[in-house]
Amino acid sequence: MNLELLALLIPVPPLVAFFAILLFTRQSKRASDIVAVTAILLTWVIALIVFFSAIGMGPELGKHPIEASFVWLPFGGSSATSLTMGALIDPLGAVLLFFVPLTASMIFIYSTGYMASGHYWTEVKGEGDTHGHAGHGETHGHEDAHEVVVDTAGRRLTKTDATAWKAHFMAFLGLFAGGMLLLSVADNLLLLFIGWELMGLCSYLLIGFWHNRIYPNQPDRITPIGAGIKAFMTTRVGDMFMLAGIVWLYSATGTLSFRAILYNEATLEMLGEPWALIPALSVAGAISILIFLGTVGKSAQFPLHTWLPDAMEGPTPVSAMIHAATMVSAGVYLVLRFYPLISVGFEEHGFPLQMQIIAGVGAFTALFAATIALAQRDIKKVLAYSTISQLGYMVAAVGIGGYIAGAFHLMTHAIFKALLFMGSGSVIHAVEHGEEHAHHHGHHFPVDFDAQDMFNMGGLWKRIPVTAWTFLIGGLALAGFPFITAGFWSKDEILLDAYLHAPVVFWMLAAAAFLTAFYTMRQIGLAFAGEPRTSAAEEATQKDWRMNLPLVVLAFFAITAGFVGVHKDFPVLGTLFGGNPFKNFVGATLLEKPETPEFTWIVVIASILVSLGGLFVGWLVYVRKPLKAGQEDPLKRALGALYTLFENKYYFDEAYNFLFVRPSQWLAAQIYQVIDRGIIDGILHAIAFGTQWTAFRAKDFDTHVVNGGGDNLARGVGDLGDSFKYVQSGRIQQYLTVAIVGVLLLAGIFVWSLFLS
């Protein structure tokens, strides 16, 4: 088997698993689990073979990547402009082949455990006897898990089995992974876009997976189905711009192949011409801004960030999938892939406009999302905002020319954020189990008890030690705990680039890093430290190996993955770990190897300070004096009005609702009334009326003329017969008389005619 073929095969097993599950094994959860996990493990093996072969080639891979493509769609008049399909594994692609199948495999295994139990509330449709007390909103009756209660909004609710559609869940995960892998190995922008949109669809399907879930007593809270639509629509905004960029790029260069555009000095130089409309911007710059807008949507950068926190409505493995291994990584991968285009004009004239925009958006998002994360109660929402913030880091890194640092952080972040999400899922699972246990022991919970609320946790350290330890490792990696975690090294690289090239970005990112460390410690403190604040936390338990194994595996990589990218001038460690092999390898993706940023102690000290400082403050507030049950967040008093602002996410959802959602809903309603109901229905009704009128006239013609004519003819003939039947009198002599008269007449005529002639 040659490598090119293997590279093409990488996305295939999960896609096959998708169809296999939906077509054949969907009746059996167990069989579907086996199909999905087998497929992803197979992909992982193939990807590892390709990955190690790629590593074996070293930096040479940049010049001679593993490439295989075939003409797919003859297009544009000549064979040079045909659209192709194929695989390209260059050093940057190889990095994706390392962490995408790894995290995806772990998420698949984790999902088989996570989706094996659980309940959620759904609304009961139709009439029936209502058990339970109206308005009180309390469950009671331990035996009957499916009794009906009424919440404060007057809705009748019952608990339903969250695992009912597990086989479909595994199938969608397969399609999702297939989309991401397709994107990872794609050798051209169109194939990448296909994988990109596949993921968009899957994120909609998976976020809204618990499609009938609603939240008791919270009629205004977004439901999974709403969150799915929101994610889909918001990313669609970015995708439209991206598609415009793709079209422009194709019309400017006649190809969409990465190598032909991005590894080709002549093309890049041609695209470097100033754009006719805005001379300050090159054509390359304008195209990269359009493509970057795709990233803004997919990687949830400001101002299209609002979908990602709501995407937490999906089952937790989905959050891990979307926020770590796949979708959001895809956005950053896109800007990394297009770095040669983005950085056109960078060397000669300082930062071009497009890079300034990208760096600005990234740095702002990093800081802005970190502040929101401070005041979230939901364990997954904290991670969601932290993801937005970390993605901002990577985007900012690309914007300031820190190509290697961005790719490095993309990899380490994918690993430790997948770990954190799965850890939080494990925590949620444990608390839900605790709730069930406590319920059986006679504890009553309000219907709106939230197993994801960190203020309902506490003291979980002893209950779920595996989760706690791995979560701690992931959290420290996120916070950038010095020297032993992957997050420290990758963040340090970004900060170093920022310090050398863009001081403003450096200060913003450093502030964000401090906040990150703080809210991570807050999260760990609230969830694991102190004493349990609810009986659910008291009896929390989670011992499923299918969930714990992926946590341990990812925790291992959350520590070790950082060592490949240690700066080569770092004392002792730099030479110990091979003088930054990551940079040497990935740098070869570009035509010109990016220069190594000069090592400086100031940045190392700064990143140690912000990291340890944030962790220390967090420890002071949340771990040294753990919260008691019912106690308010101490941060609330310290921050005052700011806390409310953060808690409400700067009211972006409200603003967008007011600015975009309502007007478009209003517009849709108007269009529905005027165009649909008025014009289209009007035309249809007119046509229907005309047809009906004609039909009635035709019916009249049929009744009166056709049927009537026929009837009358028949009746006339009958009447005639009736009148003439008396000729047959039965009297033989009459007949004979008539015959003789006739003969005489004929004879007369004959004789007469003889006379005439």
Place this chain on the structure above:
Amino acid sequence: MTIPLHWYLLVAAAMFALGLYGVLARRNAVAILMSIELMLNAVNINLVAFWRYLAPLQVNGQMFAIMVFTVAAAEAAVGLALIISIYRNRETVIAEDINMLKW
């Protein structure tokens, strides 16, 4: 002096007309049957007269006449049988009353 042909023909025509009148006007079915015999015999006079005057060397006319006699005898036999049968059923031989085959 021989009797000319048209004399025979006139007698035959008169007999035919008498028979025809009898067929059309008599009410008794037996009388109608007798009138038919009269018409047939008128024809026979014609046949014999034409033979005697126009083709005396051939036997065609006589043969025709004999055939007609035969037919007349058969017809009389069948006709009388019918009339007897009708009489037995209806107790009448009046032609006007025997009118069941009508509308």
